[in-house]
Amino acid sequence: MSSTHFSSDSTVSVIGGGLAGCEAALQLAARGMRVRLHEMRPHTVTPAHETDRLAELVCSNSLKSLLPGTAAGLLKAELRQLGCRLLPIAESCRVPAGNALAVDRDAFACAVTREVEAEPLIEVIRGEVGSLPAAPAIIATGPLTSESLTAALLEAVGEEQLYFFDAIAPIIDADSLDHDVVYRATRYDKGDADYLNCPFDKEQYERFVIALREGEKHEAHEFESRFFSQLKWKFYENCIPVEELARRGDDTLRYGVLRPVGLNDPRSGRRPWAVLQLRSENAGGTAWNLVGCQTMLRQGEQQRVFRLVPGLERARFLRYGSIHRNTYLHTPALADETLSLKSAPGVRLAGQLAGVEGYVESIFGGWLAAALTAGPLPLLPDTTISGQLWRHMITPSDRYQPMNANFGLLPPLPERIRDKKLKKAVLAARALDDLKKWVADS
Numbered sequence: 001m002s003s004t005h006f007s008s009d010s011t012v013s014v015i016g017g018g019l020a021g022c023e024a025a026l027q028l029a030a031r032g033m034r035v036r037l038h039e040m041r042p043h044t045v046t047p048a049h050e051t052d053r054l055a056e057l058v059c060s061n062s063l064k065s066l067l068p069g070t071a072a073g074l075l076k077a078e079l080r081q082l083g084c085r086l087l088p089i090a091e092s093c094r095v096p097a098g099n100a101l102a103v104d105r106d107a108f109a110c111a112v113t114r115e116v117e118a119e120p121l122i123e124v125i126r127g128e129v130g131s132l133p134a135a136p137a138i139i140a141t142g143p144l145t146s147e148s149l150t151a152a153l154l155e156a157v158g159e160e161q162l163y164f165f166d167a168i169a170p171i172i173d174a175d176s177l178d179h180d181v182v183y184r185a186t187r188y189d190k191g192d193a194d195y196l197n198c199p200f201d202k203e204q205y206e207r208f209v210i211a212l213r214e215g216e217k218h219e220a221h222e223f224e225s226r227f228f229s230q231l232k233w234k235f236y237e238n239c240i241p242v243e244e245l246a247r248r249g250d251d252t253l254r255y256g257v258l259r260p261v262g263l264n265d266p267r268s269g270r271r272p273w274a275v276l277q278l279r280s281e282n283a284g285g286t287a288w289n290l291v292g293c294q295t296m297l298r299q300g301e302q303q304r305v306f307r308l309v310p311g312l313e314r315a316r317f318l319r320y321g322s323i324h325r326n327t328y329l330h331t332p333a334l335a336d337e338t339l340s341l342k343s344a345p346g347v348r349l350a351g352q353l354a355g356v357e358g359y360v361e362s363i364f365g366g367w368l369a370a371a372l373t374a375g376p377l378p379l380l381p382d383t384t385i386s387g388q389l390w391r392h393m394i395t396p397s398d399r400y401q402p403m404n405a406n407f408g409l410l411p412p413l414p415e416r417i418r419d420k421k422l423k424k425a426v427l428a429a430r431a432l433d434d435l436k437k438w439v440a441d442s
């Protein structure tokens, strides 16, 4: 694949010390290239980050499943083959979450910050970048890219950008849970029982759904500066607020985020009508995230509505759910196949800003931008999740939206396999085999 590459003695500017930016910086350094990593925090803050650390996870502490028979697990297995730097750090900061890779967020951000700062080829510069950097550069400023850089990007690339709203779930203090009601279990008893479960009967569920629908919510324009409120806003389909799901139908939640299958209450031996799961936020288990309950409700309404959940009657909120901006660029229209901007060759896009969605996907985006900056790279196999995420970012589309890892991205198998589990296992094995050959050949 041909495009603008730079000799190993050029210094690469990486803008944004998040997941993509840190992975990119470490990858470039590993290839012997000098890096200036610009991170605007703590001088300029975002609506979601709370610290000055690099690679801060702003919401859930889960990097999703580790099982290779899942798309998220397969992407991790691929990243291991590609020599990803952030994944081993995440694994060293693991907290119990069944088959998922959940991390202690503080420990993870501290460990990445230490590793980046200890790398002699990387200079970390604290301060906002407000204009398009000179090549070679990687822009990895993420979904909360600052106002001045967004304005510079708009000017440089035109109006093709899209913006969407996203929402995050509340976190509850463990001491405020009613442990006579909530119970530990993992779905179908797979792995350790790391989740706490709040069981609803029919009446409790119906009351909760009505309260969600009637709850007073924030309006988008209340969240952003005048500059951002003037741009066009859309909801991102993969992160719909729970009250919006409740509005879609009486059973939408019960068949979705509150589905009770495989979560029988050990005290009754029965399956509840619906179940809200809580996932631990830290190694000590002192803070619990309401899984799937991202919300736009006002804070007072969150107290009223979520306290209707059995076991949460006295819930103390450590963090309220909220709505936030999530910015991304229409990369296929703006960049070439090496993610280099057509209007600024050698300036590459990475991470969520380029159109991948999720922590691990963004880490992959950082890996990819660094590898492409370092030299020519053959396309990753189309049978891999990583290969398809790359193709997603370079394939023209009228409705371009950030993409997360999923099996739907992969080409079908030559043979028809009815058993879904087996089919995913075969898809995963094919991906890892093909990637192994790609790594050996490139």
Ligand SMILES: Cc1cc2nc3c(=O)[nH]c(=O)nc-3n(C[C@H](O)[C@H](O)[C@H](O)COP(=O)(O)OP(=O)(O)OC[C@H]3O[C@@H](n4cnc5c(N)ncnc54)[C@H](O)[C@@H]3O)c2cc1C
Residues within 6 Å of the ligand: 015, 016, 017, 018, 019, 020, 021, 038, 039, 040, 041, 046, 048, 049, 055, 056, 058, 059, 060, 061, 062, 127, 128, 129, 130, 140, 141, 142, 143, 144, 145, 146, 149, 166, 167, 168, 324, 325, 326, 350, 351, 352, 353, 356, 357, 358, 359, 360, 362, 363
């Ligand atoms: C509120 C919120 C909740 C989310 N929840 C989840 C979740 O639960 N699970 C999940 O998988 N994904 C979640 N996402 C998506 C997730 O943030 C991204 O997928 C991932 O963090 C993106 O990685 P990134 O490196 O592209 O951006 P980030 O990790 O956001 O890093 C970008 C960095 O750039 C810095 N920056 C911004 N502008 C400038 C500038 N002009 N100059 C210098 N530095 C700058 C920022 O301070 C930040 O450190 C969430 C996103 C948001 C906003």
